[in-house]
Structures are given as structure tokens and as C-alpha cells.
Amino acid sequence: MFALWLAGFGLATSRAWAVIQFDNQYYSPRNRERSVRKATSLIILHTTEAPSRSALRKLSDLGECHYCIDEGGRVYRIVDHRREAYHAGRSMWNGRANVDEFSVGIEMCGYHNKPLSAAQYRSLADLIGELKHIYKIPDHNVIAHAHVAYGAPNKWHKRSHRGRKRCGMMFALPSVRSRLNLKSRPASDPDVKARRLVVGDAYLAQVLYGRGPAAVAAGPVAIARTDDNVIAKGRSAWDVARDAYNDKTTLYTFPDGSKKFGNQIADFKQLPVGTRITVRADVRENRLETYQVIGVNGKAQDIAGDEVRRFTTLYVRPDGKYVRGSQLSPEEVLKLPYGTKVLVGYSVGGPIAPNRLATAICGNRWRSADTFFLIEGVLVPGNKVDDAKIPVGTMVFFKS
Ligand SMILES: [Zn+2]
Structure with a gap:
């Protein structure tokens, strides 16, 4: 009787958390210092690009997302959903920069080019459903970090460009969205359309917005094939390491076996084909750009x-x-x-x-x-x- 009354009460106040069991063991110590957002119009989906334990520790230490869902589908609360989490880095959507200020960020333990577990899909679908309800967010505003991240000019791109990250890009695929009960997606990139940014990663643009058979068929397998860590014709250091390309923690192993770090390389365009690039997983995601x-x-x-x-x-x-x-x-x-x-x-x-x-x-x-x-x-x-x-x-x- 008491349990029934509680359930009824939960429904009346916030339908929300009735269906989701949260784990608070990684609740971030940063919560206190984060202010409450004034607006919430986007849900941003990420992939940690690292195994769950190290990812959870780092996300919690730095307050880098609101929720993280591990391979078993367990939902961890990291930052209170009303406060600001630092998950999007250099970002823009529809002319508005600093996406952290108006979004909720969810990290999925896994990789942008690999399928999630069935348990993860179930938990994520529930969590998205609740957040959409709370913040009145339409399906096309549930997007990936790859949609909103952008990069400052660099050796490969003369202008600020979309494509700084492929984080979470599979969340644009219709096959993935249907498992999350998302019925629409953005039709085009509003910031590229308005010429605030240029396309820096044509393949990513195809995954995010393509309508042809390539996009529909671009299941995780097709994505994985194009996404290797080795320099090849048409695959540069930037394609592999993104904005970590000249970082002192990014390791280049040349075909002859010799090694150098990103900050020791003078000419990134002359790297020999077959050079293997290793980006440290714990600094790869959400790394803050600096000067x-x-x-x-x-x-x-x-x-x-x-x-x-x-x-x-x-x-x-x-x-x-x-x-x-x-x-x-x-x-x-x-x-x-x-x-x-x-x-x-x-x-x-x-x-x-x-x-x-x-x-x-x-x-x-x-x-x-x-x-x-x-x-x-x-x-x-x-x-x-x-x-x-x-x-x-x-x-x-x-x-x-
Ligand atoms: Zn991300």
C-alpha cells in the first residue's frame, strides 16, 4: 500500500525517475561549484572512447557529463541534470556557442565506431525519454557531440570547422535512432549552412546528414573500416588524432619502429604512410583546447x-x-x-x-x-x- 502510494506520488511530481535506477557512486565533487543552467534545449550523446572504470573516474573528477551508462546498462549520475557539466568543449549549434550552457550530456561507455550493448540501448532510451519529457526537447534536438563540436583553424583546415570530433556519431544513424525511439534528426548542419563553419570531415558529414544508401548502410562495421589509427593515403594525422595531433601525449610509431610524440613533429604532412598513432584514451575525450x-x-x-x-x-x-x-x-x-x-x-x-x-x-x-x-x-x-x-x-x- 505504502509502495503504491509512493509510486503514485512519483508519477505526479516527476514521471521521470520512476523507471530508472541511478547509481550515485560516481557523483561528481564538482556539483557544488556548477551553476544551474538557464536553458536546456539539447541532449548531447557521447562515447567515452575508453573502458568504463577509467572513464567513470575521470568524468566524475572533472564533472564532464550528467549521466554515464556502462556496458551493462547501469546509469550513473555524475552531475545534477539541472547544473552545467563540461562535456562539449569548443562547440556551437545554430549560431550559439558553448553548448554546455544549454544542454544535458550523456556519456556511453564505448566507442563511436562500435555497437553499444542491448542493455545500454534500453537504459539510454529510457533516460532520453525522461529528459525529453522534463525539458520538452524534440527528437531532432537529441544529437551527438560530433554534431556540435567544432575546431579552430589548424594545419589542415584554414577556417573554423565542423569535424573536431566523431564522438557519438553513430547516434545520427537512422538504425540507431529508431532503437532510441527518436523519429527525426537534423536535416543539415545549421552552422555550415550559415557559413559560420566549414566542413572539416566529409565522411562525418555523410554519416550525420547523408540520405543516400551510404548513410543508411553505414552500420558500425562500415564506420570501423574507415577509421584506423594508421596514416594512409587520404588519412592524415588530424583524421586519426583530431585536435590531439600535436599533443605531447600522442605517440607516433613510424614504419621503421622509431617513435616520437606529437609535440616533437615538425611537419605533419610529411609523415610516412604506415605511421601508427596512439592517442591516450584518458585525454582524448573532452580535452579542453588551450592556447x-x-x-x-x-x-x-x-x-x-x-x-x-x-x-x-x-x-x-x-x-x-x-x-x-x-x-x-x-x-x-x-x-x-x-x-x-x-x-x-x-x-x-x-x-x-x-x-x-x-x-x-x-x-x-x-x-x-x-x-x-x-x-x-x-x-x-x-x-x-x-x-x-x-x-x-x-x-x-x-x-x-
Ligand atoms: Zn564527446
Whole structure:
């Protein structure tokens, strides 16, 4: 009798959690510091690209998703669904950047090119159903991280581009969506259509939006075949490692057996066919982009591509002074000194004042590792800054 009454009460308040058993053992210690979202219009699906135990620990430590579903279908609560989780990184959808601010993120333990377990599909379908109900989200707004992630220019792409990640891309396939009771999907990429971004990964675009037989037949097997870790004709270091290509933890093993890390390679376009690339699983997903450095990561042009002279490209010189790309002539861009730090796609806020704190400038992103405070000429990331010691006059650089 009592149990019945409880069930009835649950239905009346929130139909939601009646059907799902949550496991709270990885509930994130970051919950306290995350603010409540003002809006929720998307559900973003991810694949951890790592086995469940290490993935769960990292997701919890960093507060990188709201829910994670392991191979057995167990649903872990990581961040309260009303608060902000840092799951999407550099992202944009329909002209709006920082997708974390208006989405719920669900991580599936598994890989973007491998099938999920039947138990995972069942749990995910239930969880999506509940969240759609709570937030009134239509089916075409349940999308993959691959839909919304975008990259700053790099050696392969001269402009900001879609295709920074293939994370969760199989959630665009009609065969997968039907198992999740999703009846529609986005017909095209709104940011590519509006020319805010270019297509950086034609294969991904085909998986996400293709209508022909290739897309329908692109089951996980077809996806896996095209997705190897070895450099080949038509498969570059970027195709394999994405934005971790020049990372010091990304290992390149050449055909002769010799090895180098990403930060030790000068010319990524001359890598021999057969070079194997190993990206560390624990840094691969959700890694925050940081600034790149002239001389270390290449010339300004290599780092910022066609965006070298944009208003949203910032250069912080070794002397600690910053300048916008739009303030520089082409000659001045070439003369930026070795050691200049480059931030692409950033807004400038500030200066910090007693009545204008960091939260007033960029909300709760002030604590993010990809927000920077220019303190005495040094770029201090938001997750390392001591909020009691930010000097008056400090400028804040945050992703726009
Ligand atoms: Zn992801």
C-alpha cells in the first residue's frame, strides 16, 4: 500500500525517475561549484572512447557529463541534470556557442565506431525519454557531440570547422535512432549552412546528414573500416588524432619502429604512410583546447589559418601585452615574436573591478580551464586561478 502510494506520488511530481535506477557512486565533487543552467534545449550523446572504470573516474573528477551508462546498462549520475557539466568543449549549434550552457550530456561507455550493448540501448532510451519529457526537447534536438563540436583553424583546415570530433556519431544513424525511439534528426548542419563553419570531415558529414544508401548502410562495421589509427593515403594525422595531433601525449610509431610524440613533429604532412598513432584514451575525450604558441606549434598562419586577422583571434606577446588579429596588418602578423600565445575564437572581458567580478563577465565559465586571466603578463587558466587574488584591472579571455 505504502509502495503504491509512493509510486503514485512519483508519477505526479516527476514521471521521470520512476523507471530508472541511478547509481550515485560516481557523483561528481564538482556539483557544488556548477551553476544551474538557464536553458536546456539539447541532449548531447557521447562515447567515452575508453573502458568504463577509467572513464567513470575521470568524468566524475572533472564533472564532464550528467549521466554515464556502462556496458551493462547501469546509469550513473555524475552531475545534477539541472547544473552545467563540461562535456562539449569548443562547440556551437545554430549560431550559439558553448553548448554546455544549454544542454544535458550523456556519456556511453564505448566507442563511436562500435555497437553499444542491448542493455545500454534500453537504459539510454529510457533516460532520453525522461529528459525529453522534463525539458520538452524534440527528437531532432537529441544529437551527438560530433554534431556540435567544432575546431579552430589548424594545419589542415584554414577556417573554423565542423569535424573536431566523431564522438557519438553513430547516434545520427537512422538504425540507431529508431532503437532510441527518436523519429527525426537534423536535416543539415545549421552552422555550415550559415557559413559560420566549414566542413572539416566529409565522411562525418555523410554519416550525420547523408540520405543516400551510404548513410543508411553505414552500420558500425562500415564506420570501423574507415577509421584506423594508421596514416594512409587520404588519412592524415588530424583524421586519426583530431585536435590531439600535436599533443605531447600522442605517440607516433613510424614504419621503421622509431617513435616520437606529437609535440616533437615538425611537419605533419610529411609523415610516412604506415605511421601508427596512439592517442591516450584518458585525454582524448573532452580535452579542453588551450592556447597554441608561435614557434612551438608553428607560425601564426599555421595556428589561426584564415582567422589570423580576426577580431576573435587574440595574440598575447611574450611581454604580456595582447592584441587582436583585426588590429594587425599582414606584415605585423608575420612579425609576431616567437613565444606569442594564440587564442582563436575568444572574447575579451574585463577589466576586473571590485564591482565587476569574473562571474559578471563570463558567468560560471570563469572557472573553466579554457578561460584565461592575464595576470602580470601571464595567462592563468580559470581552473588554476585563485579567485581571492585576481588583481583589479585583469582582463579575461573566454571562448566565444
Ligand atoms: Zn564527446
